[in-house]
Amino acid sequence: MPAASTLNFTTYTAASVVGPLVAGLIFATWATGVALPIAYGLDMLFFTAAVWATVRMPALPPEPDPDGDGSPRRAGLASIVDGLRYLTTTPVLLLSFVIDLIAMVLAMPRALFPEVALERFGGGAAVGWLYSAIAIGSMLGGLTSGWIGRLRRQGLVLVLAVVGWGLAVAAAGLAGQLWLMVVLLAVAGAADLISAVLRQSMLLIHAPDRMRGRLQGVNTVVVAGGPRLGDLRAGGMAAGFGTGVAWVGGGLASAVLAVLLVVAFPALLRYRAGTAPTTDRG
DSSP states (O other): OHHHHHHHHHHHHHHHHHHHHHHHHHHHHSOHHHHHHHHHHHHHHHHHHHHHHHHTSOOOOOOOOTTOOOOOOOOTHHHHHHHHHHHTTOHHHHHHHHHHHHHHHHHOOGGGHHHHHHHHHOSTTHHHHHHHHHHHHHHHHHHTOGGGGGOSOHHHHHHHHHHHHHHHHHHHHHOOSHHHHHHHHHHHHHHHHHHHHHHHHHHHHHSOHHHHHHHHHHHHHHHHHHHHHHHHHHHHHHHHHOHHIIIIIHHHHHHHHHHHHHHHSTHHHHOOTTOOTTTTOO
16 A cells, blocks of 8 residues: 555656746746746646546446445535544544644745745746755655555654654755755655655555545545645745745744644554554544
8 A cells, every 4th residue: 555655646746846847947948928828838738638538537436335334425525524523533544634734834835936946046947946846855755665665653654754844844944055955855855755655555544444535535635725725824924024934934833843743642653554443542
C-alpha cells in the first residue's frame, strides 16, 4: 500500500514540476501580453486531455458491503458526514487529518511566491522555480521512497515529517539566494511526500472496508481545502505583517503546534504499521 500511494503521489508531483517551470519559461521568453494567451492556451489544451481521459475510464461500481449490515450507501455530502462521524471514534485517523491541516494552513507559502520572487529575485523565471520547488522535492522523495514501506512506527515518522515540513518552509523564508530557497522548499516537498504517503496508507489500511470511500471524501476535503486556507492565511498575514513574518512565522508555528498536538494526544505517536482498526478505540 505505501508503494502504491507513493507511485500515485510521485506521478502527480512530476506533472506539478513541469507545469510551473514551463509557465516560468514562457513568461521569461515573451512579454506578458503574448505569454498569457500561450500559457492559458496550453492549460486549456491539457485540461481538455484530462477530461477526455476521465470520461474514457471504465465504470467502477462499489463492491457489496462486506459487513453485511444492510445499511444503504449514501453518496455525496452524506457520505462525508458519515466519514466525519467515524473519525470522532478513531483517534489515529482523526489526528492524521488534523496534523495535515496544521501543516497546510499554517505553513503553505504558495500565495507569497509571486511577491517574494519579484522582491528578492527580480521576478521572471524565479516564480516558476518557487512554484515548482516543493513538487521537485516531492518527486525526488517519491523516487527514493522504498524505505517507507518498511517502516513500523509510521505514526512517529508522520509527525517528524510534518515537523520537518514546517521547519524547512521557515528556513526557506529566510533564504536570500534563489537556489537555496529552491533547495529548502524541495526538502519541505520531500517531507510532505512522506507525510502524504503515510497518511494515505494509514487511511486505507486502518479504516474498515465500508468506511474507506467515505473517509476518502473527508480526505479530499482536507487535501483540497487545507492548502487553499493556507493561501488565505499567508495572504492575510502578509498584508498585515509582511511576507517574512507570514512565511517564516507560519512554518515555525506549524512545527510547534504539531508537536504540541501529539504530546497532548499521543495516539498517533503510538501507531505502528499493521495495527488493527479496533486497537485505538475507547
